[in-house]
Amino acid sequence: xxxxxxxxxxxxxxxxxxxxxxxxxxxxxxxxxxxxxxxxxxxxxxxxxxxxxxxxxxxxxxxxxxxxxxxxxxxxxxxxxxxxxxxxxxxxxxxxxxxxxxxxxxxxxxxxxxxxxxxxxxxxxxxxxxxxxxxxxxxxxxxxxxxxxxxxxxxxxxxxxxxxxxxxxxxxxxxxxxxxxxxxxxxxxxxxxxxxxxxxxxxxxxxxxxxxxxxxxxxxxxxxxxxxxxxxxxxxxxxxxxxxxxxxxxxxxxxxxxxxxxxxxxxxxxxxxxxxxxxxxxxxxxxxxxx
Amino acid sequence: xxxxxxxxxxxxxxxxxxxxxxxxxxxxxxxxxxxxxxxxxxxxxxxxxxxxxxxxxxxxxxxxxxxxxxxxxxxxxxxxxxxxxxxxxxxxxxxxxxxxxxxxxxxxxxxxxxxxxxxxxxxxxxxxxxxxxxxxxxxxxxxxxxxxxxxxxxxxxxxxxxxxxxxxxxxxxxxxxxxxxxxxxxxxxxxxxxxxxxxxxxxxxxxxxxxxxxxxxxx
Numbered sequence: 134x135x136x137x138x139x140x141x142x143x144x145x146x147x148x149x150x151x152x153x154x155x156x157x158x159x160x161x162x163x164x165x166x167x168x169x170x171x172x173x174x175x176x177x178x179x180x181x182x183x184x185x186x187x188x189x190x191x192x193x194x195x196x197x198x199x200x201x202x203x204x205x206x207x208x209x210x211x212x213x214x215x216x217x218x219x220x221x222x223x224x225x226x227x228x229x230x231x232x233x234x235x236x237x238x239x240x241x242x243x244x245x246x247x248x249x250x251x252x253x254x255x256x257x258x259x260x261x262x263x264x265x266x267x268x269x270x271x272x273x274x275x276x277x278x279x280x281x282x283x284x285x286x287x288x289x290x291x292x293x294x295x296x297x298x299x300x301x302x303x304x305x306x307x308x309x310x311x312x313x314x315x316x317x318x319x320x321x322x323x324x325x326x327x328x329x330x331x332x333x334x335x336x337x338x339x340x341x342x343x344x345x346x347x348x349x350x351x352x353x354x355x356x357x358x359x360x361x362x363x364x365x366x367x368x369x370x371x372x373x374x375x376x377x378x379x380x381x382x383x384x385x386x387x388x389x390x391x392x393x394x395x396x397x398x399x400x401x402x403x404x405x406x407x408x409x410x411x412x413x414x415x416x417x418x419x420x421x422x423x424x
Numbered sequence: 425x426x427x428x429x430x431x432x433x434x435x436x437x438x439x440x441x442x443x444x445x446x447x448x449x450x451x452x453x454x455x456x457x458x459x460x461x462x463x464x465x466x467x468x469x470x471x472x473x474x475x476x477x478x479x480x481x482x483x484x485x486x487x488x489x490x491x492x493x494x495x496x497x498x499x500x501x502x503x504x505x506x507x508x509x510x511x512x513x514x515x516x517x518x519x520x521x522x523x524x525x526x527x528x529x530x531x532x533x534x535x536x537x538x539x540x541x542x543x544x545x546x547x548x549x550x551x552x553x554x555x556x557x558x559x560x561x562x563x564x565x566x567x568x569x570x571x572x573x574x575x576x577x578x579x580x581x582x583x584x585x586x587x588x589x590x591x592x593x594x595x596x597x598x599x600x601x602x603x604x605x606x607x608x609x610x611x612x613x614x615x616x617x618x619x620x621x622x623x624x625x626x627x628x629x630x631x632x633x634x635x636x637x638x639x640x641x642x643x
Contacts, residue, residue: 211578215625237580237586238578238585239587239594240577240578240594240595242577242595243594243595253578253579253580254625254628256580256625257582257585258582258583258622258623259582259624273625289586291586294586294588295588295589295590296590296591298591298604298608299584299601299604301607302584302603302604302607305583305620306583306584309582309583309620309622312622313622321586364586364587364594365586
């Protein structure tokens with residue numbers, strides 16, 4: 134069952150995320166995918182995550198497709214203008230990629246080529262509209278395609294935006310993304326279920342599917358780093374303390390993630406696990422969460 | 425106004441190394457206001473150059489002059505004869521002024537002393553901030569008079585990315601997230617509904633652009 138069918142079936146969705154390597158050694162990445170492919174409904178492949186130059190999302194999605202998984206092609210607006218975005222979408226389609234996650238993308242200055250020209254010709258909302266147009270058989274300029282796509286488009290939302298204005302604008306933009314064709318949302322990492330519950334209440338009327346983000350903590354230091362540097366991620370102090378005091382970091386990390394997943398089951402329609410290098414631990418997390 | 429900053433002194437000195445007689449030409453409008461290329465800065469740069477070249481044993485004659493606008497031929501013409509006495513002109517105007525002067529003076533090399541940085545306004549004593557990208561399709565009516573094209577690091581026009589923290593941009597903690605400023609201002613103006621409007625992707629300008637006023641053309 135592909136991701137779209139899984140979503141339509143109404144089951145609790147599980148997606149994971151893989152970040153391509155900097156270079157051409159793909160054995161580890163394929164090994165991770167092989168290990169988790171039976172346990173998840175789809176695997177996201179990031180697009181030059183954190184603006185660091187690496188192997189591309191489209192090629193890795195294609196490889197994952199060959200492994201028998203259903204990849205979600207993450208596409209940012211950072212590096213390509215509208216010509217390249219549309220062309221890459223057509224290319225992805227002919228390579229068998231069926232799901233696209235439309236994102237703005239981090240700014241190049243945050244990555245390892247800070248001198249690069251930031252493109253952002255389109256934004257995530259416009260990109261979703263373009264995907265819908267390609268699905269209808271037309272490009273952005275209104276020209277007819279010889280063969281349309283039939284992508285299943287998704288988007289992201291940050292429920293942990295830290296000011297009222299930022300959160301309100303996240304919600305307004307989420308509505309725009311739905312209007313532009315987004316069928317599912319994956320969120321930033323969640324560590325505070327009450328906060329997330331309040332967010333879900335605010336978007337109650339939205340007809341969409343939300344997969345709550347799960348980040349595997351590797352250490353207390355990582356939690357503190359994210360609190361300081363990653364927008365929308367807030368790890369409460371008791372969780373940081375738990376990571377600090379544990380003798381078995383992996384076990385505690387898995388336990389925390391599983392607790393979050395259990396809590397999310399009644400709040401949204403699925404989870405999106407960002408293991409950030411700990412992909413091999415995803416089966417443990419799911420087992421502990423009873424999935 | 426156009427904001428520019430003076431190039432590093434070493435770069436300017438290097439640019440002038442083969443010239444013996446140079447006129448430093450200030451500009452009396454934008455760069456005077458942003459304290460970069462007006463009369464006072466011409467004077468300071470001239471002294472620094474004379475001193476540096478003297479120390480090197482390669483003395484230079486430096487003339488000083490500031491005209492009201494280097495982007496207007498009428499003002500450049502005022503110094504045509506004076507300029508002819510020099511090997512080179514070091515312009516302290518913005519890029520438009522340097523090119524305006526170069527074209528008008530023809531056979532004398534005109535070199536830039538400045539890096540032209542942005543179209544901006546002053547937001548404190550001695551500080552200026554970029555506010556306009558000269559995109560050619562103004563959307564300020566819908567953004568509370570605050571431009572996301574120039575003031576959002578990603579020029580986003582359909583609302584913010586998710587990268588701001590404490591109201592600051594992901595690119596620099598020194599920069600406010602412009603969408604939060606837009607939100608606050610639209611709230612004040614009771615115009616928050618504009619945030620819900622779908623903004624269409626921009627038609628990017630083709631360079632070079634040109635403005636023609638039919639009524640005054642050829643007058």
